[in-house]
Amino acid sequence: MTAAAAQTRSDDSPGGTSGGSPGGGRVRRRGGRWIEHWDPEDEAFWATTGERIARRNLALSVLCEHIGFSIWSLWSVMVLFMGPEYGIDPAGKFFLVAVPTLVGAVLRVPYTFAVAWCGGRNWTVISALLLLLPAGAAAAVLEPGTSYGTFLLIAALAGVGGGNFASSMTNINSFFPLRRKGYALGLNAGGGNIGVPVIQLVGLLVIGTAGAARPRLVLAVYLPLIVLAALLAALFMDNLAPVANDTGAARDAAREAHTWVMSLLYLGTFGSFIGYGFAFGLVLQSQFARTPLQAASLTFLGPLLGSLVRPVGGRLADRFGGARITLGTFAAMSLATAVVIGASATASLPVFLAGFIALFVLSGLGNGATYKMIPGIFQALALGRGLAGESAAAEGRRLSGAAMGLIGAVGALGGLAVNLAFRQSFLATGSGTPAFASFLACYAVCGAVTWVVYLRPAARARRAARVPSADGERRPAYAEV
Template sequence: MSTTTLRPTSTSTAPSRFRQLTAPRRRVIRDWDPEDTAAWEAGNARIARRNLVWSVATEHVGFSIWSIWSVMVLFMPQAVYGFTPADKFVLVAVPTLVGAILRIPYTMATAFFGGRNWAIVSGVALLAPALLAWWLMANPGQPLGVFLAVAALAGLGGGNFASSMTNINAFYPQRMKGWALGLNAGGGNIGVPAVQVVGLLVIAALGNRRPEIVCATYLVLLAVVSVGAALFMDNLDHQTANPRAMLEVLRHADSWVISLLYIGTFGSFIGFGFAFGQVLNQTFLAGMTGGAAPTPAQSASASLSAAQIAFVGPLLGSLTRVWGGRLADRRGGAVVTLWTFVGMAVAGLLVTLAARADDATAGAATPGQLAGIVGGFVLLFALSGVGNGSVYKMIPVLFEARSQSIVGPHVERAAWSRAMSGALIGIAGAIGALGGVLINLALRASYQGPAQSATAAFVAFTVFYVVAAVVTKVRYR
């Protein structure tokens, strides 16, 4: 590759007056070099691990707030709140969209404000959507637009992922990035099933009448992680992403290809994570009511049944992300990503066949059909987690390899690689999260179709996984 297309991006000097005004001045570590093995063994590993722990904690709660409306819809029987299933899919799509968009500026936030500082600010900001969700759920009868506005604020939690990942990418050496990024992201992703478990416990104990308990729980957790970030995290003095790097990375075709692959992995994880409970809820309600309007007792029973299952998939996807990153460190990100998409295509086919059989059968889904739908979804979640870890491992490896063609000292090559990796982590994270929006909109359209089921959407998802497998095979294998 020609060296003229690769321009080192400074990570130690201020790109603008704004940078000079906002650069962190307290708790700053200067001249951090994770590739210095001696310094790493002498104490840098402990510092990086401490920052990783609290990065995971703040991102975890951010994910929970981001996905809180996937739980709130289970507390919203149509007879009380007046919203149709299609309305509820829009309600959970809105925070997904906002979170995806915010990942771009959040990627640059750690460079301007410092990783520690931004972890504190972004955590405190989530108090607003939690408090407003509490008020709104306690006051049914508000128009859908008000619910959508409050749900949009929950999207702030989705942006936390990009700033957290960019920050941790700068702390760890190349040989450990797959593990570190996988652990950071996986610990954050567990925020999705965690809030669903809290919702399950509330529904099991009190029925679908006390959603404010879920909100109150997370107000406490937000306070804890924000204080922890203030006490135990550090800022780094060099930039890990900046506007110039964000623009430069877009000129590389691989940036768009990797973003496409991340739509298939993370987009599936977050999209299904937000929608799985609602899909199960509608499946159970259809079996109970035969298409008639559900009674409050039927709504509560369906919500409890859905909540008992819905958290399992996101939990597995969060755990397998860590394993996927470690496996990619050993086997290579492209190899793991390819086989992940092959498996997801098979799982998507299983869900499609089971859903199609349910559509053709009157009454409730049979145990075999339900097992196919739930089992296929659980497999999709687990594989999407593996793919999330392997795709993100591909990013620093890609730019580390390309940095070798830069003419100049090692420090400039490392700075360019770090800046490009940080920028693409944010961009891929944003584009991947948009996949979650598309999943919820596809499910909404599918439920509004003649069959009033999700089968058509499942077909589209499966076709996408096949295409992603082919792209990975052709370009990276």
């Protein structure tokens, strides 16, 4: 028996089996769970082997990303506990909330490539354990008398939770076939996004039962959950060997204009979601004089609904096209923003809440739709370059995985821009109305770009180069977008 054969196990065992056939499995490599053969576009492979494995990895990815989002948004909850005795004004709190957004955005780029560097399962375990740093540090310093600089430093550590999204999405993108990516990526991201309202609900529970002087109870909930998530990922997730470390993919993706077009669109959708999620409670406290308990009782609702509808956005994009859903989303977000501006001017809290929650829901739909567009665009580009079949699919996965890190980073920077806009708006006018006016302009620009680049008939006619398919027909290269 050869050394390779000696390592062979059943197709769903921790070590795995080797094999190149569609029903083939995995081989143990470098001491971890490695899948050597992976071809989700092959329907026979997907039905017999791929779907079961992909679903298991998706479920655990959602769990780890969910906790990552909770830790990333930790300080949007902690500031609700920080009363006058902390000596931090509203502008200082908005900046404190913005710092993790910035760090998380920057970390999304290296986190994307960490999947190829050490494997999706391995990096999920490492990135989950890294969440212990910001959670433990916050538990150590959260009390009146701690310097503002210390709070900024600890808040910056929470940015590691934002990086988790990029590696999780890159990893799951490789597990699913193109026809299922919208739903899978939407579910993965939506389950992660729910981490924002869940930690806000935990904060509400603590404030409502133990009072605003006990923020450490929130962290007492999350520290053991982090350890549990890392353990489950280590035991049951897999690495994909075909996702080889390819530094050229990042360079090629960065050179493609569509990467930066999609970055702008994702900035408008996800940037809104995460920025509003971090700032909602502070806006209610600063503009409508809500108490910490009153603010906490409302802040979770928008992020929760926005997270739940993200898979719906992916599903709609699978059916009708991501560009169409994205354009409709930006049009509706513009309308909702106008409602919020009117409510701010008249100090109408019920109308303000209705408009703001609508923005969360619409941004969630847009998140799912825009992320669905990414793999379709890059596979279409591969087809346009003369590739076909699995070669086109592999090239599409290679470039879309790299592009997701860049696009996700820019989208997270949109969250930073939202919080900085609110900070400046409250400093200058004591109201968030000027910030909302700037967001309205942003949505108008994003909607126009979506139309011009992906939907305008004249542009599609020039750009949709027809390429031969496997059956000899010629189809538009952008049919999946």
